[in-house]
Structure formats: C-alpha cells, structure tokens
Amino acid sequence: MKKLAVLMTLIMSIGLMSGCSKGETQATQDVGKLPEDTKETAETEETAEEPSQDLPMQGMKIGATIVYKGDEWCYNLDQDLNELAEQYGATINVQDGNLDPEAQMKQIENFIAEGVDFLFVDPVSQDSLIPTLDKAKEAGIPVILYDGFANWGGEITTVSWDNKETGTICGEYCRDYITKNLDGKANIVIITMAASERHQDRVDGFTEALEGMDGVNIISIQDGEGNRERSANVMTNIKDKVDIVFGVDDNSAWGAITALEAMNAKDTIVVSAGGYGAESFEALHENHPYYKALVAVDPKLIAQSVYDSAIAYLNGEPVDTSTNIFLEAVTTDNVENYWDFE
Numbered sequence: 001m002k003k004l005a006v007l008m009t010l011i012m013s014i015g016l017m018s019g020c021s022k023g024e025t026q027a028t029q030d031v032g033k034l035p036e037d038t039k040e041t042a043e044t045e046e047t048a049e050e051p052s053q054d055l056p057m058q059g060m061k062i063g064a065t066i067v068y069k070g071d072e073w074c075y076n077l078d079q080d081l082n083e084l085a086e087q088y089g090a091t092i093n094v095q096d097g098n099l100d101p102e103a104q105m106k107q108i109e110n111f112i113a114e115g116v117d118f119l120f121v122d123p124v125s126q127d128s129l130i131p132t133l134d135k136a137k138e139a140g141i142p143v144i145l146y147d148g149f150a151n152w153g154g155e156i157t158t159v160s161w162d163n164k165e166t167g168t169i170c171g172e173y174c175r176d177y178i179t180k181n182l183d184g185k186a187n188i189v190i191i192t193m194a195a196s197e198r199h200q201d202r203v204d205g206f207t208e209a210l211e212g213m214d215g216v217n218i219i220s221i222q223d224g225e226g227n228r229e230r231s232a233n234v235m236t237n238i239k240d241k242v243d244i245v246f247g248v249d250d251n252s253a254w255g256a257i258t259a260l261e262a263m264n265a266k267d268t269i270v271v272s273a274g275g276y277g278a279e280s281f282e283a284l285h286e287n288h289p290y291y292k293a294l295v296a297v298d299p300k301l302i303a304q305s306v307y308d309s310a311i312a313y314l315n316g317e318p319v320d321t322s323t324n325i326f327l328e329a330v331t332t333d334n335v336e337n338y339w340d341f342e
Contacts, residue, residue: 054089055088055089056088056089056311056314056315057085057088057089057090057118057307057310057311057314058088058089058090059089059090060089060090060091060117060118061090061091061092061093061114061115061116061117061118062090062091062092062093062116062117062118062119062120063092063093063095063107063108063110063111063114063116063118063119063120064081064092064093064094064095064119064120064121064122065094065095065096065097065104065107065108065120065121065122066078066081066094066095066096066097066122066147067097067099067122067123067124067147067148068096068097068098068099068124068196068226069096069098070096070098070226070227071226071249071251072250072251072277073249073250073274073275073276073277073297073299074122074147074299076276076277076299077147077299077302077303078094080299080300080302080303080304081094081120081303081306082094083303084303084304084307085307088307088311090117090118092120093111095107097122097124099124099195099196099226100124101123101124101125101128101129102128104121104123104124104128104129104132105128105129105131105132108121108129108132108133108135108136109132109135111136112135112136112139112141116141117141118141118142118143118144118310119136119141119142119143119144120143120144120146120306120310121133121143121144121145121146121150121155122145122146122147122148123145123148123149123150124148124195124196125150125197126148126149126150126151126197127150127151129150130150130151130152133150133152133154133155134154136154137154142156142310142313143155144156144157144158144159144306144309144310145157145158145159145160146158146159146160146302146305146306147159147160147302148160148197148198149198156309156310156313156319157309157319157320157321157322157323158321158322158323159302159305159306159309159323160302160322160323160324160325161297161302161324161325161327162324162327163198163199163201163202163205163273164201164202164204164205165205165327166202166205166273166274166295166297166327167201167202167203167204167205167206167207167208167209167246167248167273168205168206168208168209169205169273169295169327169328169329170202170205170206170209170246170271170272170273170293170295170329171205171206171207171208171209171210171246172209172329173271173293173329173331174186174188174206174209174210174244174246174271175209175210175213177244177269177292178213178215178216178243178244182243183215184213184214184215184216185215185216186215186216186217186243186244187217187219187240187241187242187243187244188210188216188217188218188219188242188243188244188245188246189218189219189220189221189222189234189235189238189242189244189245189246189256190203190206190207190218190220190221190222190245190246190248191222191223191224191231191234191235191245191246191247191248191252191253191255191256192221192222192223192224192248192252193223193224193225193226193248193249193252194223194225195225195226196226196248199226199248199249199273202248202273202274203221203246203248206246206273219238219240219242220234222234224247224248224251224252224255224256226249226251226252227251227255228251228254228255228258229255230255231247231251231252231253231254231255231256231259232255232258232259232262233259234255234256234259235255235256235258235259235260236259236262236263242265242268243267243268243269244268244269244270244271245260245268245269245270245271246270246271246273247270247271247272247273248272248273248274249272249273249274249275250272250274250275250277250279250280250294252272253270253271253272253291253294254279254291256270257270257290257291260290261290268290269290269291269292270290270291270292271292271293271294272291272293272295273294273295274294274295274297275294275295275296275297276296276297276298276299278339280294281330281335281338281339281341282339282341284330284331284332284335285332285335285336285339285341287332292331292332293329293330293331294329294330295327295328295329295330296327296328296330296338297325301325302325305323305325309323
C-alpha cells in the first residue's frame, strides 16, 4: 500500500488556536499532500542520523486520550500513534474517550498522577477539559491537542484540520452535482453525530454551502451516533425520496448505504465529510452506485504532525500554534492519487 507523503508544507495563515510553548510562534502551518510527486517518499526515505537522533523521545512516557475508538478512522489514528511512539523510542498509552468528557478528565488526571512526560489530547468537548488541562500545566506536563480543539490556550499546538471546511467541501460538491444532474432540485438527508461538536461544524459548513438553492430541501437531520447500524436505521425510517445523503463521517455514510442497498433505492448518492482507507477509496475507484465523494483525512498525517511538534518542542525549536492538514474532495476522478490499486 502506498500512502501519501506524511509532511509537505503548504503554509497558510489561519490562526485557529493560540498556544504557549517555548519558542512558540503565532502562525498556522498547513500540512498538505502533493500525491503524484510524493506518494513514495514516506516509505522509501532512509535517514542517516546518529542513533541518539533516531530516538528523539527515548524513554519518554506519553499519555494520550482519543475521542472515540469505536470509529474506524480513530482506531487507525490510535495505531499510527503507537507505531510512531515505538519508532521514536517512547511508550504511549492511548485511552478511549468514548465521546465522554468526564471519562477524558479522569484519564488525564490518571496520566498526571503517573507522571507522564507528555500528553496528547483529542478533546470530546472544546470547554469541559479546561480545568483538567490546567492541572497538567501546573504539573509541568506539556500538552499537544490533536484531531479536535479546546478553548484553552496552554497547549504547545493543535494538530487537526478545519472541520467546517470538510462540510463546506462536501456541500460544494453536492451543489455542483445538483446543478448539473438534478436541475437544481434535491431532497437531502444529513446523518450527524450529536455528541461531537466538531461534527456539528461539518453540518454547518455543508448547509451554508447550499444556501440560496431554492430547490434544495434538507428533509431530515438525524443522529447516527457515529455508528453504522444506527445510521442504517435512521435511513430505513425515512420514507421520502432522497437524492443525497451527507454523512458527517464514513460510519454515518456507510450505514446509510447499507440501508439504501437493502431498500434497493435508486438514484441516491452518498458523500462523507471525513474518511481514509481501502473501503472508501476502492468504492470510489470502482464507481460505487451510492458512494460518490469524501473528504480525505489521513490519520497518519495527524499522528506524524503530533510527534514532529513534540520533538521540535523538546529541541527548543519554534512550534506553530496550529497545524492543519490539506483537504480536498476525493472522487472517482482523482482517487488514484490517494491509494495504490495494483
């Protein structure tokens, strides 16, 4: 399998969050991908560094909490975090936040008590973890936020992407599709994840991108809970003709597809605001009858950027206060830039 290059620099000035760290800057770095030129780089590049540089976090203990391991994308991110910890000589304990702020608070408090050297935090909520994160700062434990955001300010950096933009990209794809194929008219169902603020941002981006289209009706917005079975049930219970389903993530999208297939629904397309992996890319490559577009979010890019920021911090180097990965719609036309189908 060839994945996209881990780090390419597309520098943008997007000040999403403010952070504090030694050598901090007030910039936002946009980490992107130029697939055709760089797909091989991460797998083939050899280093000639001294052994001490090969293990820049040797012996360090990292405590991490991730928003929800029940999601396949988050599961893959968990694996990437573990693999890179081993690569850099550290040990990491990634706990499942299970979409529960209280669970995350307890996890962070336990990590503080254990005396970890670093905290990687994927917040369920933007506000609920702030008192606990303050305790980490008081204990002198550096914190990197990743995947999600917190209204805190004590983090070294926030490594993520613009969640609203993922919805906007899907909305723009659907706007173009409706104009070209549906004469400007469409019934749309949105399957969201109510417990997650970032998924609500995706819904906002999607709906705003469709504003002004008088023939477009969003007939239902329902909570699929990030679960395929629940999302399938949501779709099964909708009796109106549906032209487009917008899933806030791949579980939502594929759950809806399961129901559409069972109902033998015709002329319905499904788009996803975030995913990455063989299932989705192969579906696009084979021109799946329902699944037509996603915004590719590579968990490996997130994990690598987290460790790059941590290592830069440890070396006393400047760290951007926000690090965003590059986003674009992936369709049948460009999916070969993202995956090796040989």
